[in-house]
Amino acid sequence: MNDIKRRGKLVKKSDTVNELNFKDNKNGKHKPSIHKGLPLRVLSRGVVIASLLIVVYFTSKDELRTFARQNEVLSGKVQPLQCSPQYLKEINSYDGCVPKSCKRFVFDTVVSLTEVEGLLAIAKKGLKHGRSLGGASVIDLHSGAMSKGQAFINIYESHSMKNLFTEDDFNLYRSVKEKVKYTIANHFNVNADKIYLTHPTFISEMTSRNAVTKHDEYWHSHVDKETYPSFHYTSLVYLSDYNINFEGGRFVFIDEKYNTTIEPKKGRLSIFTSGHENLHFVEKVKSGVRYAMTIAFTCDKKQAIQDPSIDKYNIP
C-alpha cells in the first residue's frame, strides 16, 4: 500500500520521503536533511509555541500544589501555617483550646470504608425525600435541615420520614465524630474535653447541576470562621473518590504563593483551624456526585450542641 496514515491524515508515501528531504550530496550519497524541507515560517512558529508552553509550565507549576492525591494513603500529612491574628486573638481566651500552632492535616487511616458506606447510606436515605433543584444538597442530622427544591425541610418533623434514621445511624455518626475529635485534640495539642461539637454539622451532595439558589453555590472561597462563627476547628470527611465517583470538586486552600489542593478520597479526613489562615473553596463538580461530611468543633461551651440522636423525632 502506498498510503501511510500519520496524525489522522492520509499522506502519500512519496510525500513523506520528500518531507524528510533525502538529497544527493556531492558524493552522490543520500543524506537526510530535515530542516531544509521545513519552511522557516513553520520552524519559527514551532519555536514560539514551544517557548510559550515552557513559560506556562514553569509559571503554573507554582500556583497549585497537590497536598493529598486520591491514590495516596496518608497516615497524617501536615502543613504548618501562621495563625491569622484575628483567630489567635479570639481563641486565646479559651483555656485548653488554643492550638500549639495553626496547621492542616490529612489522614486516610482514621475513618474506615465501612464507616464511609454507613454515612453514605444515611445521606442517600434522607436525600431521597428531598434534594435541591440546584447542584448542592445538604442534610444536617443535628438541626434536621435538609435541602428540598429551593428551600429546606426538617427531617424530624416530616411524617413521611418518621423514624427514618435509626439508633445505629446515630451511633455511627457519634463514633466517627468522636474519632475526629480525638484526632483534632492530639494533633493540635488541645484538651479533648475543651472542644465541643458545634452547629452546623452536615453531609453534602454536590453535582454539576446549575445553581438555582445561592445555597447551591458551594464553590465560593470562604473562611469557615466567617461563614460559621462558632467554628474553631473544621473537619471534613470525604465519602467519595475524586476522578472515580466525580470529576472536578477538589478542595483548594488559597495561599499567598500557590494554592494547595486536596483530592477527596473515601475515608479521607482533613482537619484545619477555621480562621483566615485557611481560606478555601471547592472546585465546581464537572460530572458525577461528590459526598462529604463537615463536622466542626468550638472552644465556646455556649456554642456546643448535643450529639444528634433518636430523641430528635418530635412527631406525636
Ligand SMILES: O=C(O)CCC(=O)C(=O)O
Ligand atoms: O466539602 C468540602 O470539601 C468543603 C466544604 C466546606 O468548605 C465547608 O463545609 O465549609
Ligand SMILES: [Fe+2]
Ligand atoms: Fe468551608
